Amino acid sequence: xxxxxxxxxxxxxxxxxxxxxxxxxxxxxxxxxxxxxxxxxxxxxxxxxxxxxxxxxxxxxxxxxxxxxxxxxxxxxxxxxxxxxxxxxxxxxxxxxxxxxxxxxxxxxxxxxxxxxxxxxxxxxxxxxxxxxxxxxxxxxxxxxxxxxxxxxxxxxxxxxxxxxxxxxxxxxxxxxxxxxxxxxxxxxxxxxxxxxxxxxxxxxxxxxxxxxxxxxxxxxxxxxxxxxxxxxxxxxxxxxxxxxxxxxxxxxxxxxxxxxxxxxxxxxxxxxxxxxxxxxxxxxxxxxxxxxxxxxxxxxxxxxxxxxxxxxxxxxxxxxxxxxxxxxxxxxxxxxxxxxxxxxxxxxxxxxxxxxxxxxxxxxxxxxxxxxxxxxxxxxxxxxxxxxxxxxxxxxxxxxx
Amino acid sequence: xxxxxxxxxxxxxxxxxxxxxxxxxxxxxxxxxxxxxxxxxxxxxxxxxxxxxxxxxxxxxxxxxxxxxxxxxxxxxxxxxxxxxxxxxxxxxxxxxxxxxxxxxxxxxxxxxxxxxxxxxxxxxxxxxxxxxxxxxxxxxxxxxxxxxxxxxxxxxxxxxxxxxxxxxxxxxxxxxxxxxxxxxxxxxxxx
Numbered sequence: 325x326x327x328x329x330x331x332x333x334x335x336x337x338x339x340x341x342x343x344x345x346x347x348x349x350x351x352x353x354x355x356x357x358x359x360x361x362x363x364x365x366x367x368x369x370x371x372x373x374x375x376x377x378x379x380x381x382x383x384x385x386x387x388x389x390x391x392x393x394x395x396x397x398x399x400x401x402x403x404x405x406x407x408x409x410x411x412x413x414x415x416x417x418x419x420x421x422x423x424x425x426x427x428x429x430x431x432x433x434x435x436x437x438x439x440x441x442x443x444x445x446x447x448x449x450x451x452x453x454x455x456x457x458x459x460x461x462x463x464x465x466x467x468x469x470x471x472x473x474x475x476x477x478x479x480x481x482x483x484x485x486x487x488x489x490x491x492x493x494x495x496x497x498x499x500x501x502x503x504x505x506x507x508x509x510x511x512x513x514x515x516x517x518x519x520x521x522x523x524x525x526x527x528x529x530x531x532x533x534x535x536x537x538x539x540x541x542x543x544x545x546x547x548x549x550x551x552x553x554x555x556x557x558x559x560x561x562x563x564x565x566x567x568x569x570x571x572x573x574x575x576x577x578x579x580x581x582x583x584x585x586x587x588x589x590x591x592x593x594x595x596x597x598x599x600x601x602x603x604x605x606x607x608x609x610x611x612x613x614x615x616x617x618x619x620x621x622x623x624x625x626x627x628x629x630x631x632x633x634x635x636x637x638x639x640x641x642x643x644x645x646x647x648x649x650x651x652x653x654x655x656x657x658x659x660x661x662x663x664x665x666x667x668x669x670x671x672x673x674x675x676x677x678x679x680x681x682x683x684x685x686x687x688x689x690x691x692x693x694x695x696x697x698x699x700x701x702x703x704x705x706x707x708x709x710x711x712x713x714x715x716x717x718x719x720x721x722x723x724x725x726x
Numbered sequence: 727x728x729x730x731x732x733x734x735x736x737x738x739x740x741x742x743x744x745x746x747x748x749x750x751x752x753x754x755x756x757x758x759x760x761x762x763x764x765x766x767x768x769x770x771x772x773x774x775x776x777x778x779x780x781x782x783x784x785x786x787x788x789x790x791x792x793x794x795x796x797x798x799x800x801x802x803x804x805x806x807x808x809x810x811x812x813x814x815x816x817x818x819x820x821x822x823x824x825x826x827x828x829x830x831x832x833x834x835x836x837x838x839x840x841x842x843x844x845x846x847x848x849x850x851x852x853x854x855x856x857x858x859x860x861x862x863x864x865x866x867x868x869x870x871x872x873x874x875x876x877x878x879x880x881x882x883x884x885x886x887x888x889x890x891x892x893x894x895x896x897x898x899x900x901x902x903x904x905x906x907x908x909x910x911x912x913x914x915x916x917x918x
Contacts, residue, residue, distance in 0.1 A: 411873020418893065430786040431798075431856075431895045512789070512872050512896055 373442045373494065377421045379710040380569050381559060382717060384445030385672055386549050388532065389650045390494040393522045394503050395575055395668065397485035397703060398514040405457040408513045409487075410722045413448060415509045416489065417716035420446035423502045432505055442495035444502055448717045449488035449573055449705025461564055462721045467572055467706045470681065473688035475699060482577045482701025485517045490573070490670075520577060520701070522652025522668040529604055529612045536653055537665045538580055538696070540597050541604025543649045544612055545639070557646050560674045566720030569709030572676045577654075577701030579666040585696045596692040598635030606635065634693040637686050645683050647673035666697070676704055778886035779805030780846070785892035787818075787876045788856075791869045796825075797861035797878060797892055798854045803846040810883040811844040811852075818876045819863035826859050837862070843883070856899050872896045 375383050400408055419429040424444045428435030452469055455462045469484060489506055493499035507516055526534030529541055536542035547554035555561070560570050585593075594600055598607055598616065608617040608628050616635055620628040629636055640646050652668040673679040687694070708718040785799030797816075803809050814822045826840035844859060846852045854860045861878065870876060874894040879887050 408873075411871065414873045414875075414893065415895065430784055430893065431788075431897045431899075433899055509872065509896060 373440065374425055375441075375443055375445050377424045377446075377710075378713050381571070382447045382707050382710045383424065384447035384490055384492050385558065385571060385648070385650075385707065386554060387443075387445065388549065389524060389652070390443045390492050391524050392494070392496045392499050393490065393492045393524075393652045393668070393670075394499055395520040395522070395670070396489040396491070396503065396507065396516060397482075397518045397520075398487040398489065398510055398516050400454070400486045400514050401512070405454060406722060409450075409454065409458075409718070410716075412487075412510060412513045413716045413718045413722065416446070416448065416506055417711060419502075419505055419509055420448075420717075421713070423505060429505045429509075434501060437498070437501040438505075440495070440498060442493050442498045444491070444493040444495075444498055446502065446506065447488075447490040447492075447707060449490065449707045450718065450721075451484055451486045451488070451703065451705055453484075454486045455706060458721060461566055464564065465567055465570075465572075465706045467676070467704060470574065470676070470684070470702055470704060473684060473699065475688045475694050476702065477698050477700055478702055479700050482518055482520065482703075484703040487514060488573070488575070488703070488705040518701075520575070520654060520668050522654045524652055531613050533604060533612065536580070536651065536667050537582065537655070538585055539593070539601055541599065541601075541612060542667070543651050544599075544604055545646070546648055547646065553646070554648065556674075557679065558648050558672050558674060566708065566718075567706075571672050571674060571707050572704060573707055574669075574671050574673075574676055574680055574702070574704045576669040576699050576703075577666060578669050579664055579698045579700045581696045581698065582665050588696075595630055596633060596696075598629040598633030630692065632690050632692045634687075634691050637691040638683055640683065641686075642682075644678055645680075647671050647679045666700075672707075778809070778882055778884070778888060779803065780809060780880070780882060780886070780888045782878075782880070782888060782890040785878070785890055786895045787863070787870060787892045788897045789870050789872045789874075789894045790863075790866060792866060795819075795863045795866060795870060796856065797863065797876070798856060799890075799892065800851050800853050801844065801846060801880070801888075802851040803848055806848050807884070808845065808847045809886075810842065811846065811880050812883050813843065813881045814861045814878055815881070816863065816876060816878045817867065818870060819866050821864035822878075823862045823864060824859070825862040827857065856897070870894045 375387055377383055400412075402408060422429050423438050424441055424446060426439055426441045428438045432438060450462075452467050455465050455467055489510075491499055491503055491506070493502065503519075510516070524534045525536075526532070528535055529544075531544065533541050533544050547557050558571050560568055560572075562568065563570075588596070590601065594607060599605060599612075600607060604612040606614060606616040606629060608620045616629060616639055618627065618629055618631070618636055618639070622628050648671060650670050650672065652670065654666055654668050656664040658664060671680055708721060711717050711719060781802050781804060783800045783802065785797065787797045788795045797814075801811065811824065814824060816822055823839045824843050825837050827835055827837050830836045839862075840859065844852050844854075852859070872894055876892050876894060877889065878892060879889045881887050
């Protein structure tokens with residue numbers, strides 16, 4: 325190995341994240357990292373595609389979502405919680421720390437497959453039952469299952485689990501390898517209940533937003549990476565160690581009734597969503613990121629953006645109702661030859677009850693889009709803060725050392 | 727002496743193609759091509775260096791409920807002098823041996839204590855991996871569960887010791903068949 329191939333992690337954290345952020349216009353990335361680590365990376369790894377694993381926050385939230393994701397929902401195998409969870413997160417944190425940096429995991433049976441991480445991130449979440457079972461500080465997270473919404477047609481197969489492993493990657497091959505390494509290490513301790521795989525289109529707008537399978541520009545309203553607004557909306561602040569620096573995620577599987585949507589003409593589709601299909605701009609004009617004017621009237625005196633349109637209902641009514649959206653599309657072929665299609669709606673907020681639930685209540689109460697979309701899965705998780713080298717994610721909550 | 731064997735099939739497969747050799751070396755006990763002689767390409771270790779200048783990196787132990795298991799990793803000699811690992815100990819096992827995997831002359835790979843231990847020339851790294859040289863736990867004192875941590879100590883020929891911790895990982899490769907001499911009833915050391 326030559327000296328030039330030895331790149332300190334601090335160095336590639338900076339170059340890697342900068343390059344990653346640069347791939348999306350206007351997305352400055354502020355992933356904070358503890359430095360002073362000189363772990364070498366393998367020759368051949370492209371530092372521009374590496375996202376730091378260690379840091380104040382877990383990776384996989386404040387970075388542009390790459391093209392592919394797999395959300396893995398797991399339930400602990402036995403009745404015990406703390407001990408198996410500690411052992412599980414010890415193993416998985418080490419796996420993630422290596423795989424995301426282009427290194428094989430320990431006991432990796434296909435070590436070469438880890439060489440090019442392609443912006444791989446692995447993020448761990450704890451469900452409400454686990455937090456309650458841990459008690460003490462963990463219960464202070466305050467995460468609880470979402471209330472029932474009238475539009476929900478939830479299927480248990482996509483329901484709440486004890487744990488979430490979120491994997492995101494620009495390369496589906498790398499993602500598959502990482503997913504297998506991770507799930508193999510969970511086998512004796514937990515059981516995979518579901519895997520929800522998703523993909524993103526685009527970016528199709530200057531802001532880097534992609535489309536969903538209904539053809540809409542989806543995920544427009546977001547805080548900028550590295551911004552104060554992002555920190556305010558997403559990262560839990562002013563909380564005990566083990567909680568501060570974490571966040572919460574809601575993952576909802578929204579089936580799209582595309583055969584029914586096919587029957588809606590273009591005007592009807594834009595009326596339903598309140599945005600132009602072409603570029604995601606509000607029907608009141610401008611471009612994608614311009615404010616939505618819910619008061620504008622057309623020449624007949626009717627609102628340009630219908631009060632029951634999706635954008636009108638989902639748009640925040642108070643500053644507290646803002647959060648990060650990082651949705652992925654999905655398709656699932658059924659045995660009968662038809663295809664379930666939809667959106668893996670993944671949203672991140674410091675306080676889901678305060679930030680997300682009011683918006684979802686409003687949508688459930690009235691939203692033209694509800695004719696064509698059906699929530700069939702829903703789960704919430706606390707994503708603990710990041711960890712330092714030698715620690716595992718969730719260590720402050722679980723106690724013990726790696 | 728206990729003799730560990732595996733089928734000839736894996737060896738034949740290993741001869742098929744270089745690409746397949748990897749599969750064999752990680753999935754079966756006994757690929758003599760995988761030397762562990764310290765001449766393999768190595769990463770620069772980032773672990774702490776003991777006074778002896780010998781560091782162990784990327785160590786792990788295969789999970790097992792009872793009986794035997796193996797410890798693996800990379801031992802790097804950062805000192806100016808050649809050293810030999812002459813023995814290993816751990817509270818997790820009643821007996822710990824330094825093992826090698828060799829062809830017994832008939833094409834059958836056998837696992838046996840390595841005479842003289844693991845020699846590591848100055849500046850070189852010695853790789854312990856499934857299917858090749860490894861540290862053998864002959865009889866674990868309790869179940870080694872995935873995510874547990876096992877402490878080990880290496881003893882060097884110069885009298886120094888090297889302590890290190892290794893996480894326990896589930897691993898289904900290297901399914902050595904345990905065949906005591908003169909017995910036809912193989913046991914199993916698969917992990918849970």
